[in-house]
Amino acid sequence: MVSAEQVRGGHAPRRARVLAMTVLSLLSVFAAGAGTAVAKLTPERRLVPQPPTVAEREPLRPVAAVAAADPAAARVPDASALAGRLSALAGDPAAKINAVVIDAVTRRPLFQQRADRPATPASTTKLATSVAALAALGPGHRITTRVVRGAGNGVVLVGGGDPTLTALPPRPEGEHRGLPGAASLTELARRTAAALKAAGTTRVRVDYDDSAYTGPRTAPGWKPNYLPDGEVAPVSALTVDEGRTAPDDPTVKTRVADPPAAAVATFARLLTREGVRARPGRRAPHREDAARLAQVQSPPLSALVERLMSASDNDIAEAVARQVAIGKGAPASFTGAAAAVRAALDGLGVGEGVSVSDGSGLSTRNRITPLALARIAALAAAPERPGLRAAVTGMPVAGFSGTLATRYLTSDSQAAAGMVHAKTGTLNGVSTLAGIARDAEGRLLAFAFMMGDGKGHADPAVLDRLATAMATCGC
Numbered sequence: 185m186v187s188a189e190q191v192r193g194g195h196a197p198r199r200a201r202v203l204a205m206t207v208l209s210l211l212s213v214f215a216a217g218a219g220t221a222v223a224k225l226t227p228e229r230r231l232v233p234q235p236p237t238v239a240e241r242e243p244l245r246p247v248a249a250v251a252a253a254d255p256a257a258a259r260v261p262d263a264s265a266l267a268g269r270l271s272a273l274a275g276d277p278a279a280k281i282n283a284v285v286i287d288a289v290t291r292r293p294l295f296q297q298r299a300d301r302p303a304t305p306a307s308t309t310k311l312a313t314s315v316a317a318l319a320a321l322g323p324g325h326r327i328t329t330r331v332v333r334g335a336g337n338g339v340v341l342v343g344g345g346d347p348t349l350t351a352l353p354p355r356p357e358g359e360h361r362g363l364p365g366a367a368s369l370t371e372l373a374r375r376t377a378a379a380l381k382a383a384g385t386t387r388v389r390v391d392y393d394d395s396a397y398t399g400p401r402t403a404p405g406w407k408p409n410y411l412p413d414g415e416v417a418p419v420s421a422l423t424v425d426e427g428r429t430a431p432d433d434p435t436v437k438t439r440v441a442d443p444p445a446a447a448v449a450t451f452a453r454l455l456t457r458e459g460v461r462a463r464p465g466r467r468a469p470h471r472e473d474a475a476r477l478a479q480v481q482s483p484p485l486s487a488l489v490e491r492l493m494s495a496s497d498n499d500i501a502e503a504v505a506r507q508v509a510i511g512k513g514a515p516a517s518f519t520g521a522a523a524a525v526r527a528a529l530d531g532l533g534v535g536e537g538v539s540v541s542d543g544s545g546l547s548t549r550n551r552i553t554p555l556a557l558a559r560i561a562a563l564a565a566a567p568e569r570p571g572l573r574a575a576v577t578g579m580p581v582a583g584f585s586g587t588l589a590t591r592y593l594t595s596d597s598q599a600a601a602g603m604v605h606a607k608t609g610t611l612n613g614v615s616t617l618a619g620i621a622r623d624a625e626g627r628l629l630a631f632a633f634m635m636g637d638g639k640g641h642a643d644p645a646v647l648d649r650l651a652t653a654m655a656t657c658g659c
Contacts, residue, residue: 257626258622258623258625258626258627258628259625259627260287260290260292260294260627261287261294261623261625261627261629261657261658261659262659263293263294263295265657265659266285266294266295266654266657266659267294267295269653269654269657269659270283270285270295270297270650270653270654271295271297273646273649273650273653274297274633274650275297279635279636279642279646280635280636280637281297281298281633281634281635281646281650282297282298282299282301282303282553282554282633282634282635283295283296283297283298283299283554283631283632283633283634283650284296284297284299284554284555284558284631284632285558285629285630285631285654286555286558286559286562286629286630286631287627287628287629287630288561288562288565288566288620288628288629288630289627289628291559291562293555294629295654296555298554299553299554299555299558300537300553300554300555301553301554302537302539302551302552302553303551303552303553303554303616303634303637304548304550304551304611304614304616304634304636304637304638305540305545305550305551305552305557305609305616305618305634306545306550306609306610306611306614306615306616307496307498307544307545307546307607307608307609307610307616308545308552308557308607308608308609308616308617308618308632308634309501309540309542309543309544309545309547309550309552309609310492310493310496310501310543310544310545310607311493311557311560311561311564311575311607311618311619312525312529312538312540312552312556312557312560313492313501313504313505313508313525313543313544314489314492314493314501314504314564314574314575314578315528315529315532315534315560315563315564315572315575316505316508316524316525316526316528316529316532317485317489317504317505317507317508317525317528318485318486318489318571318572318574318575319528319529319531319532319571319572320508320511320512320524320528321485321507321508321511322485322571323484323485323486323489323571323573323574324484324485324486325484325485325507325511326481326482326483326484326485327344327345327346327347327367327481327482327503327507328344328346328479328480328481328482329341329342329343329344329346329349329367329369329372329422329479329480329481330342330344330476330477330478330479330480331372331376331476331477331478331479332470332471332474332475332476332477333474333475333477334389334391334465334468334470334474335391335468336389337385337387337388337389338388338389338390338391338465339376339380339388339389339390339391339477340390340391340392340393340468340470340474341390341391341392341393341422341447341448341451342392342393342396342422342470343392343393343394343396343420343421343422343423343444343447344396344421345396345397345421345503345506345507345510345516346367346480346481346482346503347423347426347482347488347497347499347500347502347503347504348363348366348367348482348483348488348500349366349367349368349369349423349424349425349447349480349482350366350367350368350369350424350425350431351368351369351370351424351425351431351450351454352425352431352432353370354368363483363487363488363491364483364487365483365487366482366483367480367481367482367483368480369424369447369450369451369454369480370454371480372451372454372478372479372480373451373454373455373457373458374454374458375477375478375479375480376455376458376460376477376478377455377458377459377460378458378478379477379478380460380477381459381460385460386459386460386461387460387461387462388455388460388461388462389462389463389464389465390448390451390452390455390462390463390464390465391448391465391466391467391468392422392444392445392447392448392464392465392466392467392468393422393467393468393469393470394420394421394422394444394467395421395469396421396506396510396516397419397420397421397506397516397517398515398516398517398520399515399517399518399519399520400517400518401418401419401420402418402419403419403518403541403542403546403547404518404541404542404547404549405541405542405546405547405548405549405550406542406546406547407546407548410546411439412438413437414428414436414437414438414439415437415498415546416439416498416499416502416544416546417439417440417443417499418439418441418442418443419502419503419506419518420443420444421444421506421516422443422444422447422448423443423444423447423499424443424446424447424450424451426439426499427439427440427443427446427499428440444467445464448464448465449464451464452464485504485507485574486573486574487574488500488503488504489504489574489575489578490574490577490578491578492504492578493574493575493578493579493580493586493607494578494579494580494585494586494587495586495587496586496587496607496608498544498545498546501543501544501545502521502542502543502544504543505521505522505524505525505542505543505544506521506543508521508524508525508528509521509523509524511524512524512527512528518541518542521542521543522540522541522542522543525538525540525543526538526539526540529560532563533563534556534559534560534563535556536553536556537552537553537555537556538552538553538556539551539552540552545609545611546611548611548638554618554632554633554634555632556632557618557632557634558618558630558631558632559630560618561575561576561618561619561620561630561631561632562620562630564576565620565628565630576605576620579605579606579607579619579620580605580606580607580608581602581604581605582597582600582601582602582603582604582605582606582648582651583598583600583601583602584601584602587608588604588606588608591644591645591648592604592648592652594645596645596648596649596652597645597648597649597651597652599652599655599656600621600648600651600652600655600656603621603622603655604619604621604651604652604655605619605620605621606618606619606620606621606631606651607619608644609634610642610644611638612638613636613637613638613639613640613641613642614634614635614636614637614638614642615635615636615642615643615644615646615647616632616633616634616635616647617631617632617633617634617644617647617648617650617651618631618632618633618634619631621651621654621655622655623654623655623656623657623658623659624655624656624657624658625658625659629654629655631651631654633647633650633651635647
């Protein structure tokens, strides 16, 4: 059922029809038999509202291409006709728009405006990070946090870079910040205490090892206000509740200054609560042959990608980029992660035009061409690439979910509600949008619209109008 909260402006019947068509469209993007893979790759949650039952919605207007299993079945739009629609919207010199639309099947450009010119991608960087990680590590990759024996009677809490690690009590729905199965520090303490007590140990010092990551905790090009404003925590291999000072209050965005020290202090308190008197110790590298007492793991990478794409979660994005570096044997630093992401994209044939300094897109030094973003989006949607699917299923849906939930609600863009699936990006003076959409004929298109140079105002509504003109074009 579509709830009252999902009905905006009295458009429930129309939005139900649009969303139902969207579901059919997504199914046709992927090859037959991919449903089983989706069930394995997608967390058990619903980022997009489900359409009403058949009895409650009006019959859909038949669209042969949408129902077809072959994504190439629909007619490719006429490039000159599409350009005629988009040029008037994108041509304002003051807007400084770099744009491209490509056919997702053939990857042939259909509309270009400075498409090969690098621009600041903002959070559309996360699309590149996500596809690189899924390709390099696989959608089933999990991040482990463990406790091992330390010196004397001590133990060492070893961070692996899990951005979901939480000390909050489990919720009835089994989710934490939109993620099912987030790793629990409380459960890790419970398992550790059980192992220690079984060995006759009831008092310990807890040291910690955050050496899985190296280098600075902030990236080149990050503005000084990012940490104080809570846009992201200092990047560390050991962080609990994304370093939030009040994790149970979503209105409080501030972060702790030293995430590993805060994490080990919390863990020591949890151990004491479990009957093992513990005090926080110091940073200490663990021995590779140390006995393992307990461990917990993150949700699969597919779930992390869906979350970072939909909610534009900077902390998860930075963690995922570092995992690419670790997987490739590179230093897990900002520099190493950026190089590893580029190498993974090069391996897919879509690395040209990508130059980044972080994984989240907060850095003002990042530069990506629209053509690169569109090619990455098309690759993620390709039926022959099921391992990349989470980058598409995690994309916000226009007018319905994630960072697009409150957009595509006005008369000049609502025709594309439910039809555009895209990652957003916003920095001061920059607005970007990159993803996929079916046009009116049912052809799958990939696109990237990038506005602004960091000076003045960049209105995302302009990009929404471009996406609407593209999606509604029966060219």
